[in-house]
Amino acid sequence: MRVLLSILLLSFCQFVLAQSESTAEDSLHKGLSSFISNTSIGGYGNVLYKRNFNQDYSSINLERFVLFLGHKFSKKIYFFSELEVEDALVSGAEEGGEIALEQCYLKFNTNPNNYFVAGLFLPRIGILNENHLPNTFNGNERTQVETLILPSTWRELGIAYYGNLNRIPLTYSIALMNGLDAASFEHGSALREGRFEGRNASANNLALSASLKYNKNNLIAQISSYYGGSVGLAAKQADSLQLDSGFFGTPVLVNEANLQYESNGFSLRLLGSYISIPNALEINRAYASNTPQSAYGVYLEAAYNIFKVLHSGYNQELNFFARYEKLDLNYSIPENGIIDETLNQQHIVIGLNYLPIKNVSIKADIRLQHTGKQNPALIINPSPTLPVYKLDNTFLNLGIGYSF
Amino acid sequence: MQRRQFIKSSCSFCLLSSAGFAIVELSSCANLPVYKTSIIESKVSIPVSLFVSSNLQIIRVKNLEYDIALRKENNDSYSALLMQCTHADNSLNSTGNGFNCNLHGSRFDQQGHVLKGPAAQSLKKYSTQIISDQIIISLK
Numbered sequence: 001m002r003v004l005l006s007i008l009l010l011s012f013c014q015f016v017l018a019q020s021e022s023t024a025e026d027s028l029h030k031g032l033s034s035f036i037s038n039t040s041i042g043g044y045g046n047v048l049y050k051r052n053f054n055q056d057y058s059s060i061n062l063e064r065f066v067l068f069l070g071h072k073f074s075k076k077i078y079f080f081s082e083l084e085v086e087d088a089l090v091s092g093a094e095e096g097g098e099i100a101l102e103q104c105y106l107k108f109n110t111n112p113n114n115y116f117v118a119g120l121f122l123p124r125i126g127i128l129n130e131n132h133l134p135n136t137f138n139g140n141e142r143t144q145v146e147t148l149i150l151p152s153t154w155r156e157l158g159i160a161y162y163g164n165l166n167r168i169p170l171t172y173s174i175a176l177m178n179g180l181d182a183a184s185f186e187h188g189s190a191l192r193e194g195r196f197e198g199r200n201a202s203a204n205n206l207a208l209s210a211s212l213k214y215n216k217n218n219l220i221a222q223i224s225s226y227y228g229g230s231v232g233l234a235a236k237q238a239d240s241l242q243l244d245s246g247f248f249g250t251p252v253l254v255n256e257a258n259l260q261y262e263s264n265g266f267s268l269r270l271l272g273s274y275i276s277i278p279n280a281l282e283i284n285r286a287y288a289s290n291t292p293q294s295a296y297g298v299y300l301e302a303a304y305n306i307f308k309v310l311h312s313g314y315n316q317e318l319n320f321f322a323r324y325e326k327l328d329l330n331y332s333i334p335e336n337g338i339i340d341e342t343l344n345q346q347h348i349v350i351g352l353n354y355l356p357i358k359n360v361s362i363k364a365d366i367r368l369q370h371t372g373k374q375n376p377a378l379i380i381n382p383s384p385t386l387p388v389y390k391l392d393n394t395f396l397n398l399g400i401g402y403s404f
Numbered sequence: 405m406q407r408r409q410f411i412k413s414s415c416s417f418c419l420l421s422s423a424g425f426a427i428v429e430l431s432s433c434a435n436l437p438v439y440k441t442s443i444i445e446s447k448v449s450i451p452v453s454l455f456v457s458s459n460l461q462i463i464r465v466k467n468l469e470y471d472i473a474l475r476k477e478n479n480d481s482y483s484a485l486l487m488q489c490t491h492a493d494n495s496l497n498s499t500g501n502g503f504n505c506n507l508h509g510s511r512f513d514q515q516g517h518v519l520k521g522p523a524a525q526s527l528k529k530y531s532t533q534i535i536s537d538q539i540i541i542s543l544k
Binding site for chain 2: 040042068070075109111112113124130131133135136162164166167169171213215216217218220262355357358359403404
């Protein structure tokens with residue numbers, strides 16, 4: 001009897017265990033299936049071969065490998081991220097390479113037309129800052145203006161609100177985020193090194209940006225503006241450096257406007273941007289960074305899809321493009337600044353961009369660069385092997401890019 | 405001095421924030437031309453009379469994450485496109501002659517075909533039929 005009871009008990013336990021295992025597995029599959037259907041993966045990347053004719057040097061580099069990961073928690077709440085590896089290899093104690101989060105935010109939909117984001121995001125300034133997938137712009141390199149004047153990809157921590165109207169084709173955005181770091185400004189790169197990019201940003205100083213984008217038929221017209229403090233130090237520290245701190249202390253103002261037009265294979269892009277740093281003198285006095293008082297950049301690009309003529313309705317694209325860029329990173333300098341005419345630049349880029357499918361691009365272009373003269377006052381301890389600076393240079397760029 | 409600076413900074417912040425809220429208030433205008441409705445047995449019903457003055461109507465369906473663009477075609481039929489970008493699922497805005505995604509710049513024509521990537525697939529299209537004076541969109 002005792003043996004029979006033991007067998008029955010054992011059988012029952014096995015049955016219960018079997019049931020519970022099956023249930024757990026089922027729920028695991030169900031959970032996994034739900035997770036997969038609500039999770040999206042994407043990415044982009046590009047490889048660039050570059051020939052610098054003045055330096056008589058060529059390089060090839062896997063510039064970017066970026067993975068998107070998104071997840072839908074509910075119909076109203078989403079997660080979105082972009083993890084980027086630059087230059088393929090990041091190795092301990094060696095220069096070069098970067099692993100960085102380019103975006104990482106939560107998105108809250110208020111309705112299909114309006115949403116908030118909170119986290120690390122790209123404010124809507126310029127064209128390439130938001131839309132920088134390699135198959136969506138011409139040329140292997142991002143434009144000089146949107147690299148040096150507008151420091152794309154410019155991401156900061158904060159909150160932003162996006163929306164669009166239905167009656168008028170107008171899209172708007174406003175963002176509140178951490179400000180810049182004037183202590184990190186470097187000669188020749190305007191605001192670029194002052195970005196925090198989500199890492200230990202000072203929240204004593206803040207920034208606001210806003211944009212309006214009008215999109216009617218084939219035309220997009222946008223204006224955007226950024227105003228933010230660049231000194232996040234405590235008041236006592238800032239006073240000791242004779243700098244204004246606070247939310248918008250030692251401010252930086254960036255204004256930008258652009259036009260984009262596309263029709264029947266023809267496309268046009270025009271962008272202008274202006275940076276104003278009214279307290280550049282104080283920044284230079286504190287950090288000796290030769291920060292300019294103002295800088296500007298403009299470019300005009302025209303492109304035509306040759307396949308539009310050769311094969312009307314063909315899904316592939318072969319875009320021939322030409323671009324002219326003019327920028328001056330020290331358009332005006334404070335009394336304690338030193339002018340550097342090499343930062344007064346013009347670029348002409350001519351090339352082809354072949355897209356066998358919308359997601360893949362094969363690019364070839366030539367960039368002609370012209371700058372002003374070097375200022376001897378800026379050359380400290382010149383190397384005897386330093387080649388003579390040439391005002392003109394030519395670059396040959398070949399590359400591939402993708403996004404999915 | 406510090407207090408004065410703090411007040412000055414706070415006032416600047418408040419002014420800029422007010423400008424921001426003014427922009428946010430624009431969103432209230434966004435609802436004006438949108439026709440709101442609900443799903444009944446996987447179908448949505450829209451009165452034909454909405455198309456007297458315009459060939460395009462944005463339909464906002466309760467519990468549907470994206471709007472539907474309902475267009476009256478030349479042959480008096482109606483096409484219904486889900487305004488969801490096929491690249492990264494962002495909602496689209498109507499440009500008059502198509503749709504645009506602000507997130508990565510994809511463009512679609514009025515029929516939902518891709519004009520410009522990175523999106524590679526056409527927009528999701530729903531079948532429609534006219535029953536008496538109602539346009540019925542089947543969401544299945």
